[in-house]
Amino acid sequence: xxxxxxxxxxxxxxxxxxxxxxxxxxxxxxxxxxxxxxxxxxxxxxxxxxxxxxxxxxxxxxxxxxxxxxxxxxxxxxxxxxxxxxxxxxxxxxxxxxxxxxxxxxxxxxxxxxxxxxxxxxxxxxxxxxxxxxxxxxxxxxxxxxxxxxxxxxxxxxxxxxxxxxxxxxxxxxxxxxxxxxxxxxxxxxxxxxxxxxxxxxxxxxxxxxxxxxxxxxxxxxxxxxxxxxxxxxxxxxxxxxxxxxxxxxxxxxxxxxxxxxxxxxxxxxxxxxxxxx
Amino acid sequence: xxxxxxxxxxxxxxxxxxxxxxxxxxxxxxxxxxxxxxxxxxxxxxxxxxxxxxxxxxxxxxxxxxxxxxxxxxxxxxxxxxxxxxxxxxxxxxxxxxxxxxxxxxxxxxxxxxxxxxxxxxxxxxxxxxxxxxxxxxxxxxxxxxxxxxxxxxxxxxxxxxxxxxxxxxxxxxxxxxxxxxxxxxxxxxxxxxxxxxxxxxxxxxxxxxxxxxxxxxxxxxxxxxxxxxxxxxxxxxx
Numbered sequence: 001x002x003x004x005x006x007x008x009x010x011x012x013x014x015x016x017x018x019x020x021x022x023x024x025x026x027x028x029x030x031x032x033x034x035x036x037x038x039x040x041x042x043x044x045x046x047x048x049x050x051x052x053x054x055x056x057x058x059x060x061x062x063x064x065x066x067x068x069x070x071x072x073x074x075x076x077x078x079x080x081x082x083x084x085x086x087x088x089x090x091x092x093x094x095x096x097x098x099x100x101x102x103x104x105x106x107x108x109x110x111x112x113x114x115x116x117x118x119x120x121x122x123x124x125x126x127x128x129x130x131x132x133x134x135x136x137x138x139x140x141x142x143x144x145x146x147x148x149x150x151x152x153x154x155x156x157x158x159x160x161x162x163x164x165x166x167x168x169x170x171x172x173x174x175x176x177x178x179x180x181x182x183x184x185x186x187x188x189x190x191x192x193x194x195x196x197x198x199x200x201x202x203x204x205x206x207x208x209x210x211x212x213x214x215x216x217x218x219x220x221x222x223x224x225x226x227x228x229x230x231x232x233x234x235x236x237x238x239x240x241x242x243x244x245x246x247x248x249x250x251x252x253x254x255x256x257x258x259x260x261x262x263x264x265x266x267x268x269x270x271x272x273x274x275x276x277x278x
Numbered sequence: 279x280x281x282x283x284x285x286x287x288x289x290x291x292x293x294x295x296x297x298x299x300x301x302x303x304x305x306x307x308x309x310x311x312x313x314x315x316x317x318x319x320x321x322x323x324x325x326x327x328x329x330x331x332x333x334x335x336x337x338x339x340x341x342x343x344x345x346x347x348x349x350x351x352x353x354x355x356x357x358x359x360x361x362x363x364x365x366x367x368x369x370x371x372x373x374x375x376x377x378x379x380x381x382x383x384x385x386x387x388x389x390x391x392x393x394x395x396x397x398x399x400x401x402x403x404x405x406x407x408x409x410x411x412x413x414x415x416x417x418x419x420x421x422x423x424x425x426x427x428x429x430x431x432x433x434x435x436x437x438x439x440x441x442x443x444x445x446x447x448x449x450x451x452x453x454x455x456x457x458x459x460x461x462x463x464x465x466x467x468x469x470x471x472x473x474x475x476x477x478x479x480x481x482x483x484x485x486x487x488x489x490x491x492x493x494x495x496x497x498x499x500x501x502x503x504x505x506x507x508x509x510x511x512x513x514x515x516x517x
Contacts, residue, residue: 169359170359170361173372176352177347177372178349192363268362268401268402269403270402
């Protein structure tokens with residue numbers, strides 16, 4: 001028991017020394033600015049500079065969030081939005097990866113379909129909305145399709161550029177050691193494309209959230225986008241702000257998770273990570 | 279005899295890089311290919327490696343024509359070309375077809391042999407140029423090649439590291455009797471290492487002179503004999 005206890009204490013201390021202190025420092029430093037803004041906002045709201053029907057105080061927004069949560073409305077909205085992004089992101093990413101691999105390794109296909117994709121890319125993805133609604137109605141299908149289209153392009157473009165810009169010198173190393181085509185792909189091409197892949201899916205995820213808002217604004221009966229419309233129609237800016245802030249939090253958490261996975265998998269990259277001093 | 283080249287010509291888009299090269303490389307020999315830049319030294323080395331097959335003439339290894347890369351022929355490039363997502367150990371193991379206990383031991387031995395003890399778990403981004411090139415040499419040696427081709431392997435390194443790695447090559451050659459063909463533009467390097475120096479002329483690259491150096495190793499880099507040979511090479515190259 002004592003030994004175990006000591007071990008725990010030791011490791012906590014080490015943990016503190018290595019990671020927690022700089023992390024806390026980072027959190028504190030980066031919170032200074034938003035905390036000041038919140039206090040100023042609260043103060044100005046209380047003395048009546050902002051009208052509460054236009055910009056409610058942070059405390060009022062927080063209370064609204066708590067009441068929405070307690071009434072059991074909030075979680076289904078969050079879940080609905082999250083699932084739409086997840087499914088659309090999944091479909092868009094899968095199609096993008098498949099196509100970019102085919103196009104990247106098959107020159108004929110590149111000549112055949114890449115110009116078309118490059119042309120379609122020029123269409124602002126939101127311009128598809130009316131057509132999708134006409135085709136698929138205002139249901140889940142059109143929403144998920146829209147998100148998938150938004151996610152598709154950044155993933156496709158990044159993975160493809162990752163594939164076509166692989167250093168010939170690395171491929172030659174594979175050739176020198178007599179690697180089979182299969183091993184060339186798994187041992188050299190895939191790891192080499194990984195950085196571009198992560199750039200692609202992180203951009204894609206960001207766009208996914210942008211498109212879920214657009215999709216839900218068009219017409220939805222649940223979701224954070226629906227909360228935005230609801231707040232507008234019922235003159236409740238606090239509801240709108242709750243939704244906006246939740247979008248920020250969910251976006252940050254999902255991107256942060258991807259970034260964490262990226263850093264774990266791509267620790268070998270010779271790049272300086274900003275802000276960590278490494 | 280291990281590697282033979284007969285009437286080797288290689289052209290790139292109507293520009294002849296090397297022309298009518300005849301050369302026989304004997305087992306256990308160190309050959310240095312010397313010449314100005316653009317004289318086709320690297321082109322010649324690439325055809326010997328089996329990486330470049332679009333040549334005219336014949337290249338044969340142990341009396342059979344070379345039809346592609348072979349396990350018996352290892353190559354070390356000018357840049358170390360370590361794969362950045364693998365650590366030193368994994369990079370050195372990279373060329374092994376079926377890693378088993380014996381080959382894993384071999385990897386460990388070579389890590390120590392090339393002077394990378396304790397660095398096995400570092401990633402290429404943490405290595406200096408010299409350490410990277412040591413790892414690249416180990417990666418080629420682990421596959422137990424009979425011939426080691428080296429394409430200006432030390433030209434990007436500082437002078438002292440270069441001298442150390444030249445001695446490493448001699449140590450390897452002494453121990454494993456590896457045949458070595460090295461492209462270089464450093465006359466002193468060629469004089470220190472080579473049994474024969476093949477001097478190539480420029481555009482198109484043809485063999486201008488083959489100089490045998492019979493002074494015993496280890497050689498003194500500043501010896502009078504070697505300096506005389508150096509003068510001869512400089513004259514051959516019109517410098």
